[in-house]
Amino acid sequence: MSGERTVRSGTPAPDERRGPTLNWLAVAGLALSGAFVVLAIAAPWIAPHDPTRLFEPMLSPSRLHPLGADDVGHDLLSELLYGARFSLGISLTSSLLSTLIGAALGLAAGYHRRTGALIMRVVDVFLAIPRFPLIVLMAAFLRPGPATLLLFFLLFGWPRTTRVVRSQVMAERGKGYIEAARLIGASDLRILTRHLLPATAPIALPRFLSEFQHVIVAESGLSFLGLGSPLVKSWGMMLAYASRHPTILITDLWVRWVLPPGLCITAMVLALAMIGVSTEMWYNPKLRASGRRIGERRVVRAGSEVARDRPVGPRAPAGGEYDLRGSVHSDAARPRSAAHAAARDGALRAARD
Amino acid sequence: MRRSIITYLKWFCALGAAGVLMSCAPAAPGGAPPGDPPAAAAQDPVVYTCPGEDWGYPTPFTRYSRGPGYIRMSFLFDTLTWKDEHGVIPWLATEWNMSDDGRTWTFTLRGDVRWHDGEPFTAHDVAFSYQYVHDHADQIFWSGDLARFERAEALDAQTVRIHLSEPVAGPHFNVFGSVPIIPQHVWEDIDDPNRYLAPEATTGTGPFTLAHYSKEEGVYVYEANPDFWGGRLKVDTLVFPNVPDVAAALRAGVIDEGSFWGNEVQAVREFEDDPSYRIAAGPSFWVLQLIFNPERAPFDRVDVRRAVAHAVDRQALVDQVTHGGAVVANLGIVAPETAWANPELPDYAHDPALARTLLADAGAAGAEVTLIQAGYDREAELIRADLEAAGLRVTVQSGDRTTVDGLLQEGNFDIAISGHGGIANPSTLENPTWPAPTSANPTYDALFTAQAGELDTDARRDLIWQLQAMAADDLPVLTLYHPLMWVVYRADAAVVPFYTSEGIAGGIPIELNKLMFIER
Amino acid sequence: MKAFQRILTVFLVLTLNFFLPRLMPGDPLSYLDNESPGSDSPLLVTEATRQKLLAYYGLDRPLGEQYVDYLRGLARGDLGWSIYYNAPVTGVLLGRMRWTLLLMGASTAIYVALGVALGVISAWRRGSALDGGLLVGTLALGSAPSFFVAMLLLIVFAIRWRVFPIGGASTPALFHARGVARVADVAAHMALPVTALVLTHTWGVYLTTRNAMLGALGEDYARTAFAKGLRERAVVVRHVLPNALLPVVTEIALRLGATIMGAMFVEVVFAYPGMGAMIREACLARDYPLLQGAFLATMAFIMLFNLAADLLYSRLDPRLRAT
DSSP states (O other): TTTTEEEEEEEEOOOOSSSSOOHHHHHHHHHEEEEEEEEHHHHHOOOSSSOOOOOSOOOOOOOOSSSSSSOOOOOOHHHHHHHHHHHHHHHHHHHHHHHHHHHHHHHHHHHHHHHHHHHHHHHHHHHSOOOOHHHHHHHHHSSHHHHHHHHHHHHHHHHHHHHHHHHHHHHTTSSSHHHHHHHHHHHHHHIIIIHHHHHHHHHHHHHHHHHHHHHHHHHHHHHHTTTTOSSSSOOHHHHHHHHSSSSTTSSTTTHTTTHHHHHHHHHHHHHHHHHHHHHHHHHOOGSSSSBHHHHHHHHEEEEHHHHHHHHHSSOOOOOSOOTOOOOOHHHHHHSSSSHHHOOOOOOOOHHOO | OOHHHOOOOOOOOHHHHHHHHHHSSOOOSSSSSSTTOOOOOOSSSEEEEOOOOOBSSSSTBBBBBBSTTHHHHTTOOOSSEEOSSEEEEEEEEEEEEEEETSSSSEEOOSSSOOOTTSBBBOOHHHHHHHHHHHHHHSSSSOSSTOOOOOOOEEETTTEEEESSSSSSSHHHHHHHTSSSOHHHHHHHTTTOGGGGOSSSGGSSSEEEEEEETTTTTTTEEEEETTOOOOHHHHHHHEOOOOOSOOOHHTTTTSSSSSEEEGHHHHHHHHHOOOEEEEEEEEEEEEEEEEEEEEEEETTHHHHHHHHHHHHOHHHHIIIIIITTTTEEEOOTOOOOOOSSSSOOOOOOOOOHHHHHHHHHTOTTTEEEEEEEESOOHHHHHHHHHHHHHTTTTEEEEOOOOHHHHHHHHHHHOOOEEEEETTTTTTTGGOOTTTSSSSOOOOHHHHHHHHHHHOOSHHHHHHHHHHHHHHHHOOOSSHHHEEEEEEEEEEESSSOOOOOOOBBBBBBSSSSOOOGGOOOO | HHHHHHHHHHHHHHHHHHHHHHHHOOOOOGTTTTTSSSSSSSOOOOHHHHHHHHHHHTTTTTTHHHHHHHHHHHHHHHOOTTTTTTEEHHHHHHHHHHHHHHHHHHHHHHHHHHHHHHHHHHHHHTTHHHHHHHHHHHHHHHHHHHHHHHHHHHIIIIITTTTTTOOOSOOOGGTTTOHHHHHHHHHHHHHHHHHHHHHHHHHHHHHHHHHHHHHHHSSHHHHHHHHHTTOHHHIIIIIIHHHHHHHHHHHHHHHHHHHHHHEEEEEEHHHHHOOOHHHHHHHHTTTTHHHHHHHHHHHHHHHHHHHHHHHHHHHHHHHHTEE
């Protein structure tokens, strides 16, 4: 009994009872989103018909058409599968691009004060631009279609990432090791790519996932409002046509026309969100199930407690953590404003938005 | 700190409660002062509910020109003549006669009419109304035609004489059955009728008074006018709520009637077997058409346009897109239900092979064209397939309506899908390619001007038939289909909607003729 | 310097608000004619009439002049006249604003309370099936597009089972009602839109609270409180929760600024007379004065709530007070 103590709570528990741990969230999320991606890629082979082909309008579900046909005669299941291609394709592309661009700009903004100020002004203006008239404007000038949508999401995707990456870079820039690297003569480029870039990865990944989710839902919303690309097969357009059908609210039509695309969007976005939450947990060990629990009597070995206190995994930027590199810059420890505090207290959380 | 958070939360709840209270004080711009419930009838008040939206504050000048704003206003204001399901009937005027040259019209007015505020109605109000509307015609959108109005004079309290600069054919459409009569004592000092929103602005002679109007909610509540000169009303209160879906509201029992149009016939069919509803059908006097740009190749050639007419399967559009909610259009544009429609027009049968040959012969095979449209995605899909089968390379460009209208007005398009109403009125032939500009054609224009002043109905009809024959031959537009209209209404209601002959006033096709609320 | 930058941003945005609608092809007059059934014949607007109307609305003057007038009007508090609604812009905005504020206020209050409560429960019972269920549940609801959720609510609760009204903000025939009857009517019409907004927005506050609680529970003072022997619930609610709420407050304030347009889909589905639906119509109709006024209002809101977030945070976080 000498090496053991029974403690109440606040004491780290070793292993059991995962709950919403890293593991099953990430696995479930990856599996679900992976399934959708596979379906999207395989659509041309597994779809029963060509989605642009016209059959009889309003066919009921049958073996030939498992979900039936829409109001002009497109096979709904084929539309659903091909819709995955478009919706996922455009979301993935735009979120990837906007994260890359945003991160690059954020790095530049965080590193050079002057450029930083200029870039942040542009960010402020972009964040203040009302989105709806801009999409109407773009749809009016350019042809409403995939390219316009992509451009639109790019335009609105990068500012948030830039802002978040920049505050991260600014927080890191003041740290000792950067100073040290500069002193030994490392070039700016090397500092940026070798040191700062990896530090922004924990921020960029949740932002990418968040943007991905946002674009999937936004594409469906824009199509619903009539600003999408009408001749394209996407989940949003399916919902748009369904919602305009005169009997959609008074018959059971919605079960086979509204539910499938709606649930697909929900499931895909949920999968991404689960990955995002588990990523957050990975980087912020306080959130792990294997961290602290309350109200539990645990038997621990003496001496093991201290080791448990160390955060495991990549260096987490969350505030309140003991900085392993031993920074002595005290003003970096005190938040300067609400946004800064928010960035520190949960940079990942702010990035998640 | 804990206290601060709770304090802030309390503030938050207080703000929320304030918000709730704020919304409980409804703002009623115009209409009866808030707080007066509708006058209670002897038994339970009869309320009739129709769906609608915001169509403007219902005075003749502030009602929106888009949509049924006129109808909302017509419940409050009367005209000299009106129409029922058969034709023109006397309304504020009991008798009228026209001089031989067609330029002078004399009306005898009813003597028992009072304004909603109790003032007596006289011929001076009529003369004033015509003059006022004519003077302010540029400030308000007016589809009536007062271009030929010269002056009006009140000969005595019950007789008014209206002078026109030239005779007007079909005057009850655009003039006497359209111009609302407004009280001189209210409007004589108002310079900007567009912005006059006081409660007095809704003073009329009509069967209803306005009890409530909310612009943002898009709702109207009318109360029966107990002193209405035209007789007893079947309802005490007329309510227009704003519902997101008419069929659903009908099914939920929220409204007493709902109107449907075009492909909404699918919703109408859901009520066919329900004995608690009746269905009435009527024409919509609307046409969807393919507009060609005559300034751009290849559509500057008439043989190419004819090829397109053979290529497009118009019956398929009616069957697959509207699901039987429309009829294949009359190539002469004018509504086929009217006597003005020319029954002997050349037809361009759906013949893809012929279309391909014609196009190839014209040297237009493989031409790249852009089809613009706003909101006609399904039609665009089918038409594109038809045109590609005939040998054209078609790109479909969609947009919102304003953008497409803008492009049409500028003439910046190849071919477009667009539609409009008012085709019961032959004046629709003036500009067949509206909203795109119509290229000048002196013979056509001369014919049109002639018919506009032709007082002999048969002669006028001949002229109109000639115009249609020219249109069908030259094909400035390819008319596609005419959507139909239905009204589904409660079988047990005392009110029975009907469709007015040639549309209400200037040709409004909907069923909301105020006569349906009056005991006849 | 910061203040100057802020003013510059405001000025830039105001200018953008002016030019953006005018960049769109078409003009406000194209919506004045008509294409819907139930309307009069298409108006054959002659060029002369068109010019007269442009002059009436002041649209024919050079752009620079219109811009100066716009700025002058802003300084006076005069937002102009809406062409689409034929009413003063201020009146239209206020009329719509109160419904948006009502919707926004009610749904925010509910999803904040719900999110915090569920977040606390989740953190408290971390690792249990309840935690997992709540997490996936709120995430799933938040992943659904808001108009999808709204449509389903409409179908199930307003049409299949007629529990709630089918749309609108109030029953027109009850326009003269006061007091409890009026509140009940407005509340009934608000129920489904608020539910749709609550279901789709709870996840954010929930996650933030949960994470903040988990973080705060690990802090030394929490440990001390437990070590002192206080009951669990007392520690969680009275000691830990207020500190964990700091980031939640920021999150709420930032979210509130974005809710004017966020409710647009729900407003469209339920025909609710809010600002979002109005902005959409005004965009499609190119109603320049109304759009300018609406964007001004939106921007003011966002700035107001950002400012509130900063103020609140600095007041609540003692570390910032020391600056």
